Amino acid sequence: MRWLARNLQQRIRRGIMRSEICLIVGGPQGAGLETTAQLLTISLARLRYGVISDREYFSNIVGRHSYIHLRASSREIPRSLRYPVQLIGAMDAETVFTHFQDLEPGGIIVYDSSVENKVVDSIPSMERDLVSRLKRVLGELGLDGSLKSLVNYLSREENVVVAGLNYAELITRLASRVSLPAQQASRYVSAIVYAAIAAFLGLSESSINYAIESRFRGREQIISINKLIIGEVYRLIRGRYRSPVILAPSNLNHPELMVVSGNDVVAMGKIVGGLRYQSYYPITPAADESFFIEANERITWDGSDIASIVVLQTEDEIAAISSAIGAALTGARAATCTSGPGFSLMVEALGWAGMNEVPIVITYYQRGGPSTGQPTRGSQSDLLFALHASHGEFPRIVISSGDHLEAFYDAIEAFNLAERYQMPVIHLLDKFLANTIVAMPPPSLENVRIERGKLISESSGERKRFESADLVPPRYVLGSGAITWHTGDEHDEWGHIDEDPENRERMYRRRMEKMALADQEIPDEKRLSFYGGNDADVLLIGWGSVKGAALDAIEDLREDGIKAAYMHLRILSPFPTRLFRGVVEKFDPGSAIVVEHNYMAQLALLVRMITGVNIERSIVKYTGRPIYSSELVSGVKRILAGEGRVVLTHGP
Amino acid sequence: MRWLARNLQQRIRRGIMRSEICLIVGGPQGAGLETTAQLLTISLARLRYGVISDREYFSNIVGRHSYIHLRASSREIPRSLRYPVQLIGAMDAETVFTHFQDLEPGGIIVYDSSVENKVVDSIPSMERDLVSRLKRVLGELGLDGSLKSLVNYLSREENVVVAGLNYAELITRLASRVSLPAQQASRYVSAIVYAAIAAFLGLSESSINYAIESRFRGREQIISINKLIIGEVYRLIRGRYRSPVILAPSNLNHPELMVVSGNDVVAMGKIVGGLRYQSYYPITPAADESFFIEANERITWDGSDIASIVVLQTEDEIAAISSAIGAALTGARAATCTSGPGFSLMVEALGWAGMNEVPIVITYYQRGGPSTGQPTRGSQSDLLFALHASHGEFPRIVISSGDHLEAFYDAIEAFNLAERYQMPVIHLLDKFLANTIVAMPPPSLENVRIERGKLISESSGERKRFESADLVPPRYVLGSGAITWHTGDEHDEWGHIDEDPENRERMYRRRMEKMALADQEIPDEKRLSFYGGNDADVLLIGWGSVKGAALDAIEDLREDGIKAAYMHLRILSPFPTRLFRGVVEKFDPGSAIVVEHNYMAQLALLVRMITGVNIERSIVKYTGRPIYSSELVSGVKRILAGEGRVVLTHGP
């Protein structure tokens, strides 16, 4: 592929390179879309581009529309997604119909010319609402509803490069060269789309080969078929089109990047943090984390086992949390991992953990609710629930991570805090983060510490597990040699049932006061971060995966002359009241806006409940799609123009 | 029993009658304490006294200490309990030890002289904490720890009438007269204690006979044995002691009183309200409600069946709520009934009901948490949980009743609101109310209405169950002839799964806006009541069973020259923000105090979250025992003296 270097040099000279690009790759669920995205991410990372990509998909296994929305940058590790995109790689007609309105004029569409005659209302996998909207839009443009008329229009009116390739034909032709059986051939559509995108972006030959080799490691035949197909398509595109979206060489200079999803990075954090028991019941978007851990259950070094993690798929979420509590009682760092419906089932046992001061970690990936809701879509609508779940009162820590790096460290910190304060810790994440894949610099382990609190692993005789001399009692674990008792009933220091009112008051208060202790001790900077200047005109306030969009938005707003700042809440309980007030007081009360993925603006409710500060303005989104920095920018402008509440809805 | 009338007249002349009395009857669980209390309540009610009584008991079936704390009044239907008491009726030594400190000087103790030699640390059923405190107290009084030394002391120093009866001997003697087998004889201790109390209070012969006859209706032999024993003991007491606590004849003039527990009255309300399906899984303090309904499952009138209620004990609470939802889908008024641990398990299905706009009623009796907590003790610590339970966002109505009459009407209203707004309704009660027995004027059915909202019970063909033309859609029920679909996934108007972002936004918003509609429509006066004058110096704010103590406290405070008012919240969601603000704004912000049975002052948190109003002062109690108006009065005084938070702890 020597042609590549030559070609690229020419394009750089012509000055049509971009420092970053957003693109969409779409196709039916089950058709290999993830392979395209992985190949793309690996080759981009290989070339030191920062990458972030979100995957949107239906609650369906095969057939419904799925897409990857990816942003790559030569200047930074991108933190959020934005619209419009410069390129659409379509495996099928539905993708073009679904996304063409998000394409920048002058952008690129790669599509399958063999389905050009498909019309928008003949595609059964498309939802009726969308079809009827599209029919209206296409009608208004004077189009007949066919893919052909649409791409022609885009080419003509929007100056879009419409790269129609006859996928079936291409594959048949190439398949014959490697004697690939016909049924297997269709699997290579993803390779075609990848190749075309790589060609348009101007990725290097070596990066492409690297991606193929690492994605299909060990499967030589598949590697060579892919190389053949990809190389061929790449050349074809290069020969036929002039790309308007070549990526400039990266300015980043990381020796290596780590390519991980949110699920992966949390799993890594838990493993580093000393997780030894993980129970789970499968649920989207949490299950992949347990899958990752199970694949790494045995860790050997220098020929000996240095860690073995029991990963158990239980019969339900009640058993998942109950068994994690059991494991934690023995001193193992234990966790479970779930999403809303599963957490709802864990609520009763959570209270037992609270009552018995058991350090368990619940990794909680929020998805669209209520009920089954939107099982594969994102949301941040479980904050107030997580904070108040279970009858009765007991302290808990709730951490939420804003990005992959935070998620990694928080996964470790969750265990430290759980053991230090002997209380359940809920690590609140969401589908956006779970399924977002980034190419990012690897985390440093330099400052990672494991703090086991008052764990007592060797002892003897009967012991007071709930001694009330200190707020946090000594934690004699089962198997330590001590004999201890535990009960969900109110109990005395020995852990025996005790209904005496004075004992009740003492034990209850001690448990609750641990929360005050945690509030005193956990450093503010672990709980809240402030980005931007105190002179900002607008203060955005958010939590969880809003962070990336907010940080990008404040930069973009600056370009538009609007000074914005962002306050990011990372520990929601104990709420960092002092620092929060300190920050907020520097701003005009009317200038604060919460940004959240829910309807009620739950963070604003929490803030008011805990701090008394009244944040009246909000930008919310609850369609299940992520907040794009682009729409956040316009949301902020709408607020500045006088709206009190902006509901964002972008994204198909 | 002609001696009675004579005797009473004499005492009235001597002027030692009281318009009200508080007493305690105590004994080991399972020894017939409830019989004593029932007989007492019936005979008091027969004489038109208003009665309220609380039962305190351990999570135990036989042997641990249980007691009834009763207040009877000749002037009013009493609303709360208070200390000290004027009489202790003790079935065993433990009762005297446990309660003597709550006895008014000059009061009465009825006890078993055959256990006079029991010492406080030889009673295995007593909890260690209490024993060690008592040993200290008795030691300080210079007593040797025996019951004998204690009663002597009380008689000597506190002027207490100590009525020691040898229960065993009495029974043996009387039993021989009616040839009662020895093993059955001990059951009559409760009769002895009842008789002694009735004698001291000066209850009429006829009221006693009435009580015996109605309590043991149909069991003639038991009636006559009771009459014998009770009459005998009555005479004995009358002959031997001069009572300092005769009750004055009642000024009340109700032709009849209804004697009910909170569980009973809610069950009655549900039955009147048209309940047709009740599912439950046994749990204290909720199960008695279902027991009551099951006993009344078939209602006939004029020889024909006018109502039949299916009452099903399910395998767990998940099945309880799930089946109630199923029943509600068919148009039956359906409910389930539980306490904290059970509700924790219902959380997931609750969200399905929210998502599918199913009018179910969950009667939720709070008890001490977290976890198993204090299963037989009271609490109001599940407010924030009930309001935020389940992942995702959906509207729900939360009603809480302040007393038996409110509970009756609210049980009916819960169904009306559920059907009108098509959302789950949580009727939040507590153990205090559940187990409090009152003699009260029966409710009027005059203004009771049944409103079924947009129920459609006859239709045909496929129907849009979730039509979005109005906020509240037409409710085609299963079996109506319509064909409808329902799913916990986000859905279109037909009830079919729909992940489209615009549909999502529309359906989500419509559901949430039903809450705003309910907020507009439900009259303020159903949601909040204000008692007292706007010129009060102190504004108490409470919910649920705090009401009675608060109302009594404001009266008592008035006598001490303190003008207090009480604001009672009856519907917590939708929160009556406007009226609440309207009331609170009339007061000095520092004069408001929330009064609650929890640690966190949850109502204050809710108020701040919803209204922004910051109630800084609180009087809380979380020992599991009710708030007594007497301690509330002193709590208010402590707040007025400058304390910000008062924790009440009275009651063994």
Next chain:
Amino acid sequence: MAPSLADYKTDVWVDWCPGCGDFGILAAMYKALAELQLKPEKTVIVSGIGCSGKIPHFVRVNGVHAIHGRAIPFAMGIKLANPDLTVIVNGGDGDLLGIGAGHLVALGRRNLDITVILHDNRVYGLTKGQASPTLEKNLRPKALPKPNIQDSINPIALALASGFTFVARGYTMMLDHLKELLKAAISHRGAALIDVLQPCVTYNDIHTAEYYRERVYRIEDEGWDPVVRNPVERQEKMLEALKISMEDEVRIPIGIFYQDSTKDTLEDRIARRLPSYLINPPAVQKIEDDGRPILTWEIFRKIFAAHFVESEPSL
């Protein structure tokens, strides 16, 4: 007009993977409903969550797509409140035997007239192929990172031990046989379970159509008579049915294992306590009269008489 097969179809796109065994169940269901001429408006399909759980949306009868594992209790409430309705539960093996196993056991012991159709693909389809409770130990269908370490459960034995009065197994590729099982189960009065062998073409590369083709045989072909004609036969039939169900995987028996109509249903028992229950079930009972409760003061006073204390005439 009598509904035709087409009348039982909705226009919702069936979004199972092409080739999924669920299509066979759906086809058999359409046929069974049509042949039984069940009224769509009097029929309710209740399902859990999973690929299997989507089925109500594809059938033009009332549909209640409940939550994971709880289809049975949802169905129970529907049936008890309105015993006129024909109630059919569909659930996955994860749904009914994992998270929902407790409800399955409870339904058995109630013998409520509900038909449960178990979509047995031995994996968790919709969550991408994890082991389900019917997956045998040591097997590793393609989505598992490691071979399964949990044992499988035998749904037939579990249903029998729980008290189901109709227990059968079908195979989705034997459409007419399955259809007949469905008809028999729906017609049976009492709790019925059909374990349907259902290849998951996407995640289960072990229990494929070929796998079953080689193993499946019909127990009726080997002379098994599942019908209990008299309570005294119960134990013997049940033990024999259990024995058949325990055959190892070399031969997989399908057909009706056990059918006992001699046991009363929960509805029967309720009707004995509430004589008007079946005639005027809870769902359709009148509860108000022009907005006022049918329980007038008079009735109230009478039924709760035990709670009233009349004041003593005068002292």
Next chain:
Amino acid sequence: MAPSLADYKTDVWVDWCPGCGDFGILAAMYKALAELQLKPEKTVIVSGIGCSGKIPHFVRVNGVHAIHGRAIPFAMGIKLANPDLTVIVNGGDGDLLGIGAGHLVALGRRNLDITVILHDNRVYGLTKGQASPTLEKNLRPKALPKPNIQDSINPIALALASGFTFVARGYTMMLDHLKELLKAAISHRGAALIDVLQPCVTYNDIHTAEYYRERVYRIEDEGWDPVVRNPVERQEKMLEALKISMEDEVRIPIGIFYQDSTKDTLEDRIARRLPSYLINPPAVQKIEDDGRPILTWEIFRKIFAAHFVESEPSL
């Protein structure tokens, strides 16, 4: 020093009703623990909620009094994290067969080495006498407002169908027999269930001591050999055990119904995947070195190598 029977007692007051059948279970437990010389500090009793659930407080070994119905999953986490511990579950019939039935079934199919002691009093004791899942239809123990309309479940059959490898029944009044069952169950490697007939003197006036005295008989006395010596015997033994378990209430069989040590336990299977599992189980593994994770950067980089993309050397 070897612990004596007294060493297994706590000084907590046993607050069961005088005469309660639970006393027998407790006494048998003390004896069994003492005779097996189980180390209190290496033994854990896990219980649910109910009268039965209070038992851990009375025994001087580690006690975990969990929540209603979940003793088994609590126990599972304890045992899996530290397989060195002897884990015994106690639960009521409501606890284990009602709300917890799903976990019971799941334990069976895992064959984890836990002993489950079912306090079978056929009522919900602690909530005042409602029907439990083992109460037969139409009976009305004294606290019920109406006779029971639900059928009872057979715990022996359910345990067998679920895969328990040790299944027995004891009677609390036959203390030594029960003690021996306990010893055998605890000594058995794998999931063991003992259904203990336990009169509730307060609420169950039907299944009283007299009731059982007249009916109970020992299956070993009638020559039953429950031991599976070879996997091929499994089916036959199980069917026979099922048959015995189905005898009606005229005669109530007690003893060991089934005992199969030929099946591997869940721990065995895990140990095959994690070779150091039994030697260095999760509970005691070192996870840090002077406050730093044992997973150093070097190890991290290696085990997660597949996630790293090295930058292209230079263009």
